[in-house]
Amino acid sequence: MKKLIGAAILGQSGGPTSVINASAAGVFIEALNHPEITRVYGACHGIRGILNEEFFDINLEDKHELELLKTTPSSEIGSVRYKLKPLEQDDSEYQRLLEVFKKYNIRYFFYNGGNDSMDTCNKVSKFFKDSGYECRCIGVPKTIDNDLCVTDHCPGYASAARYVATTLMELSKDANVYDTPMITVVEIMGRNAGWLTAAASLASYKNAGPDLIYLPEETFDMDELFSDVEKVLAKRNGKCLICISEGVKDKNGKYIPEIFQELEKDSFGHSQLGGSATILANELKKRFGTKVRGIEFSLMQRSAQHLASKVDVNEAFTAGKKAVKAALSGKTDYMVGFKRTYDDNNQYKCEYILIPLEQVANGEKKVPLEWIKKDHTGMTEEYINYALPLIQGDAKAPLEDGLPRFAKLKKILINKL
Numbered sequence: 001m002k003k004l005i006g007a008a009i010l011g012q013s014g015g016p017t018s019v020i021n022a023s024a025a026g027v028f029i030e031a032l033n034h035p036e037i038t039r040v041y042g043a044c045h046g047i048r049g050i051l052n053e054e055f056f057d058i059n060l061e062d063k064h065e066l067e068l069l070k071t072t073p074s075s076e077i078g079s080v081r082y083k084l085k086p087l088e089q090d091d092s093e094y095q096r097l098l099e100v101f102k103k104y105n106i107r108y109f110f111y112n113g114g115n116d117s118m119d120t121c122n123k124v125s126k127f128f129k130d131s132g133y134e135c136r137c138i139g140v141p142k143t144i145d146n147d148l149c150v151t152d153h154c155p156g157y158a159s160a161a162r163y164v165a166t167t168l169m170e171l172s173k174d175a176n177v178y179d180t181p182m183i184t185v186v187e188i189m190g191r192n193a194g195w196l197t198a199a200a201s202l203a204s205y206k207n208a209g210p211d212l213i214y215l216p217e218e219t220f221d222m223d224e225l226f227s228d229v230e231k232v233l234a235k236r237n238g239k240c241l242i243c244i245s246e247g248v249k250d251k252n253g254k255y256i257p258e259i260f261q262e263l264e265k266d267s268f269g270h271s272q273l274g275g276s277a278t279i280l281a282n283e284l285k286k287r288f289g290t291k292v293r294g295i296e297f298s299l300m301q302r303s304a305q306h307l308a309s310k311v312d313v314n315e316a317f318t319a320g321k322k323a324v325k326a327a328l329s330g331k332t333d334y335m336v337g338f339k340r341t342y343d344d345n346n347q348y349k350c351e352y353i354l355i356p357l358e359q360v361a362n363g364e365k366k367v368p369l370e371w372i373k374k375d376h377t378g379m380t381e382e383y384i385n386y387a388l389p390l391i392q393g394d395a396k397a398p399l400e401d402g403l404p405r406f407a408k409l410k411k412i413l414i415n416k417l
Contacts, residue, residue, distance in 0.1 A: 003036045004134060006107025008324070009055060011043035012142075013113035013120065014081065016074040017156030018163075018305040019316035020112060020142045021407065024077065025069035026320020027110050027140065028058050034328060037108060044413065046080035047111075047120055051096050053103075056411050068407035070317055071397035073305035076409055083116060084123055094127045101128070104414075107135050108327050112320075114143035114154070115362055118335055122357035125333040136327040139335030139357055140319055144302045146195035149363035150355045151337035155316035156302070158390035161199035162312075163304040164188055164297065165391070168203035168210060171295070172241055181238025181290040183229065187277035188297055191247040192216055193366045196301070200243040201379035202387060210243040211236065212376045217367050220248040220256070225280070226287055228376055238290065246276055256280065305404065310393025315350055322352045335360050348389035 008031045010024060024042070031040045040058040043049040056077060058066075069076060084093055100106070111121040118139045125137035141148050146157035168186065175184045188197040194215025203209030211232045214220055225242075232240040249255055256276040281294030319336045326334060334354040341349045371383040397404035 004107050004136065005036050005038060006105045007039035007041060008037045008108035008110065008327075009041040009043055009050065009106050010077070010110040010112060010140075011046040011050060012075045012077060012079045013046040013111065013117035014079060014143065015114075015302060016079055017142055017144050017302050018073040018159045018308045019155050019312050020079075021069040021072045021074070021076050022313050022316035023112050023140050023142060023155060023320040024075075025066055026317040026322075027112075027324055028061075028066050028069075028320075029063075030321040030324040031108070032059065034324070036328065038105070041104070041106070041414065042077040044411075045078040046082060046113075046117075047084065047097075048080045048082045049078070050100055051093060053100055053415060055414055056409070057414055060412050061409055065407045065409055068397070068405065070313055071305060071308070071395060071404075072406040073303045073308075076407055077411070079113075081116075084120055087123065087127060091127075094124070097124060098128065098131055098133060101133065101135060108324070109135055109137045110140055110320075110323050110327070111137070112140040112142055114141070114145065114148060115360070115364065118148070118357055119361035121335070122333065122361045125357065129333075136330070136332040137357075138323040138327050138331065139360065140323045141335055141337065142316070144196055145190055145193055147193035147364045147366065148335075148337075149360050149365045151335075151360075152340040153338055153390055155312060155319055157195060158309040158312035158387075159304070159307065160189075160196055160301050161202065161387055162309050162391040163301050163307045164196060164199040165202035165209075166307055167297070168200050168241075168243070169206060169208040172203065172208045172210070175241050175293075176239055181233065183233075183240045183242070183281075183284050183288065183290055183292045184295065185242045185244065185277045185280045185284065185292065186210070186295045186297065187244055187246050189301055190216060190245040192364055194245045194247075195367055197243055197245040198367055198371070198379050198383055199387060201383060202391070204378050205384050209378070210241040212240070212242045213378050214242070214244040214248050214376060215367055215372060216245045216247040216249060217369060217372060219251050221250065222283065226284075229284065229288070233288065233290075242280075244276055244280065248276070306396055308395045309391045310395040311390055313395035318352065326354055333357050
């Protein structure tokens with residue numbers, strides 16, 4: 001196969017995770033090791049940074065700092081929520097991308113993100129191919145929502161799940177410390193898929209978790225919640241710990257906050273969620289007259305690097321490396337995916353596979369309904385067996401003065417050289 005000579009660029013999109021930078025490290029470090037890749041760039045705020053011709057020269061970064069990306073949370077080069085218009089509606093952005101890629105002879109494009117990001121990568125890949133411009137486009141998965149299709153799981157999920165489970169184990173101790181009644185409502189991220197809220201049952205597996213769990217895979221009913229809580233309060237001397245996905249909907253298809261007010265939309269057209277715990281806390285207080293706390297994990301659950309899973313960090317880093325190797329081997333229009341396997345001792349192993357982008361773009365993998373207990377008390381053993389291997393091991397950032405030492409990139413923009 002003829003070698004493709006040119007530069008490589010990585011962009012990141014969507015909500016950050018505690019391991020998305022580990023994938024960036026995998027792409028950058030691997031790409032820098034291959035002479036056919038003439039330059040390595042990091043797009044400043046994803047696809048928008050490429051459109052604006054704003055990207056960082058990774059060749060000028062210190063190798064040690066790139067290594068530290070493995071244990072640095074969030075997106076160090078910046079993320080974005082930006083959806084390209086359909087090509088048939090407006091091709092101006094696609095033409096602009098082609099112009100920029102040609103200008104810098106970018107022949108390798110890596111896009112790190114979730115469902116919408118894989119859609120962007122797929123659109124760019126197909127446009128370049130139809131335009132006769134050879135550029136190999138590979139998607140690198142990430143999402144704490146764990147809802148990308150075909151792949152067994154997604155980088156970022158395991159670490160966020162570990163945070164949810166650990167924090168709930170700690171919270172359950174605090175929520176039960178007094179001899180007075182109290183209801184605690186915890187809101188966990190998850191728009192249409194409840195994988196992250198399901199992780200609350202890992203705390204229950206250790207006998208320190210929630211009494212009730214509600215996922216968006218099932219229709220939410222306020223009267224049913226009241227009935228469930230009443231039973232728990234009677235059984236547990238006035239104590240009840242509830243976990244709920246931010247994306248649960250009622251029978252009319254409305255999110256909990258949407259029942260009370262109109263929600264703003266993000267650039268992808270998604271309703272901006274959050275606030276369910278506070279609303280439910282108020283409603284439960286009206287109903288039961290007891291002390292109620294509403295807690296929203298919010299950004300903490302996706303940026304908690306101090307609880308990152310070693311399995312998650314290693315898989316995210318390897319996914320970045322595999323993306324570069326796949327592109328160098330001639331592959332394009334694929335996403336790196338994970339396939340679960342087991343060795344002779346029945347120990348979990350991850351096999352890396354390539355999945356056509358069109359199979360992943362805009363799709364959603366939801367929690368199997370048979371894994372959700374019908375009485376809302378948690379998840380079945382099948383989920384526990386699925387999740388436990390993914391949350392193993394520690395991968396904390398090194399410490400300086402007792403605090404984490406994150407990567408410090410120079411972030412030198414190409415147009416500033």
